Amino acid sequence: MRKLERENESLRHAIENYRELERRRASGPSAPGTAGGEDAEDGEEDEVEKAVEVSPNGTFLKFNEEIGRGSFKTVYKGLDTTTGVFVRLLSGNRLSKKDRDRFREEADLMKGLTHPNIVRFYDFWEVDKPKRSCIVLVTELMTSGTLRTYLKNFGQKKVSLKIIKLWCRQILRGLQFLHSRNPPIIHRDLKCDNIFISGTTGQVKVGDLGLATLKNRSFAKSVIGTPEFMAPEVYEEHYDEAVDVYAFGMCMLEMVTAEYPYSECTGPAQIYKKVITGIKPSSFEKIEDAQTRELIEWCTRLNNKERPTVKQLLNHEFFAEDCGMRLDVANREETVSSDRSVIELQLRVLDAKKRRDTHKENEAIQFNYVLNKDNPEETAKQMVMSGLLAEENWRPVAKMIVNQIQSLVRAREEKRREQAVPQTQSAPAAGPAPTAPGAAVHASVHASASLPAVSAPVDTSVSTESDAALSEKKEKKIRPRRRKTCERLPRLTVLEVKGSDNGPVVSCLLETNQSQAITFKFDLHEADVTAISYKMVYECNRLQ
Structure with missing residues (x-):
């Protein structure tokens, strides 16, 4: 209690010093000759130096204390000068004028989202400078950070099922609140990195709702979120609230196994191929509790119509008190x-x-x-x-x-489904050896036209060496690549080619060197692939 009182007292002094300094700056330089005035002013400036930025209305202070960082945002500690409560400031990447206009329309909606299990969105302001153009979001600050960071504190020790149920109930209540709005609000980027916890009370809240909206509206809905938590229908850009249920199932899987979903995959392309075919992450096999396993399987089904609603999950006995x-x-x-x-x-x-x-x-x-x-x-x-x-x-x-x-x-x-599937997978038919993920796709890219695909060079020379010597050479070629994974180039994968009235329509997935996944479509006969490639490079650089 005394520690809390001391912190509150220091906050009050910081706010008073800041306001006093603002008054002095507005009235001009103070008269010289005041005893100790210079020292006092230096002390006040030292106190205020922690605030590196102030909101346009003077309500929020931004400190140069970074408390989180992601591919889309940098998180700083802030202070609400009207209440003396610490807040969380999220500074996003550059956004186009169209994206800003759309966000302004949704800002008032997000301010009205008040629920015990939703991180409160307070306000935002825009920064428009020659070298820095972004939107700063002001949200509630949770004392223990994200749920993923909290899970790491447990180390190798697994979290008890009782605690997981407590967390899941609160997450579901937050999602139910969002889905029950008119029109329903879809989070679109639910993951343990966007779920926040207060360690002293065990309260869990769903956050970064406004940021998820920004990410999915950027680049004409082609810049998608985290592949490990994305439902199959997200790639088609035709989805509903069921995508949040799928992501919740993956969050629950991470809580139970303490492993990031699809950690066995080396990139978004491999994850995509598993997701669209309904292959569960390898950590799914490590679930010991039968009921937990059944629930996660239910939430992450390939067909979104077969998944439960959030209301059905809340009524399930697993999450009941x-x-x-x-x-x-x-x-x-x-x-x-x-x-x-x-x-x-x-x-x-x-x-x-x-x-x-x-x-x-x-x-x-x-x-x-x-x-x-x-x-x-x-x-x-x-x-x-x-x-x-x-x-x-x-x-x-x-x-x-x-x-x-x-x-x-x-x-x-x-x-019944398992019994109906023919048991032909146990004895695969003879055929060409399996290739690395994306190899056949890259070949089709080169054959189609001059699409800007990046592919590994293919050695077509004929060799008379033995198979053992050839395999030894291949191993030597592969080893250096593993050491240079951090220097990988962007990679383009053709997902599918569909026929239409105007000709073939090609769907592609681009993996950037910043581990971002971008999907896009174009008409093979009419599209200017060179213009598409320049547009992709420009947008990727803009969003980084």
Whole structure:
């Protein structure tokens, strides 16, 4: 308490000194001869020197204390002079006039987003100088930083499932608030780097909403966010709130495994190929808890129509508050493999205060539920009328029945899909050896026209050396590349070629040397590929 009082006192002094210095500057130089005046003024200037920039209205001070940095932003510590509360200042990269106009329209909307699990957006101001043109965002400052940084503090020790559930509930509540606006607000760039936590209270908030909007509006929606957390439909630029559910599933995967999704991939092109084919990250196999694994798989399904809504997730028993009861499907594996409509359920009352005298701690209430016939609420009320449950417990039991039946139906559908897939992958047909990701695509780029693709040189000379000597030479050529990964050049990959009334339409993915991923499309017959390449280089340099 004393430490907090001292910090508040120092803040008050800093604000008073700053305001006093502003008054002196406005009134002109002070008269000489004042005893100790020069020393006092120097002390005040030293105190104010920490503030390197002031908002146009004089409300916010920006200190030269960098607290975070990303490919799109630099984060500084700031101060609200009206309240004495520290804030977070995000200074973004250069933006076009069109992007600024769009952001101004959304600024008032973001100021009105007030929710316990959404980082508060206070204000913004524009910096328009010859060598520096950007927008500075002022948001709430969370004391413990991002959730990803917080996870790193645990080291090799995994976070308990109880804490993960607590975090996830708060993230889902924040997303539900955004998705329930009219029109719905989609975050588009949800990841653990954009989720913030207060370590002293355990409060979690979803942040960088305005920044995510800026990133996705830049470069005609072609500059996309973080590939590891992007749903497949984002690449097609036709998406809805389901992209946030997909990203939430990847965030949950990172919390459970303490590994960044798709860390086994070497670049955005490899991640893209896995994402659009529905291949999960390798860390997905490390999930130990079956229910957690099922939930993450549900959230990250390839078809966005098969993913749950945020509301469905909040109603799921996994994220529900501990009600002192647990419901399970009896002989679950056998029930999943069968097509029986009569399901045996077992309810265990773990809280002694909710347990009836007729039931012991190790006993379960077993009852049948008929699919497509019985109603969860009516079933729970019948248990109350039979004296098996207290009247205040029928709602939690009804919700648990709904969740168990939905989980069982999903498991049966997944089982049927696995059985329907022909087992041909175990014995692949003979054919050419697999190539490195993007190799075939680069070949098609060179054959199509003069597209500005970067490809590794191909050695077409005929050699008479043995296979062993050739393989040894290849290994020697590859080793230096691994040491020079930081010096890689931009890389262009053709994603697909679709036919249209005007001819073939080519979709491409460009990986810049700053690990940015840019997708774009063009008409093969009518487009000027040279102009496209110059435009891409210009936009990449502008956004860096």
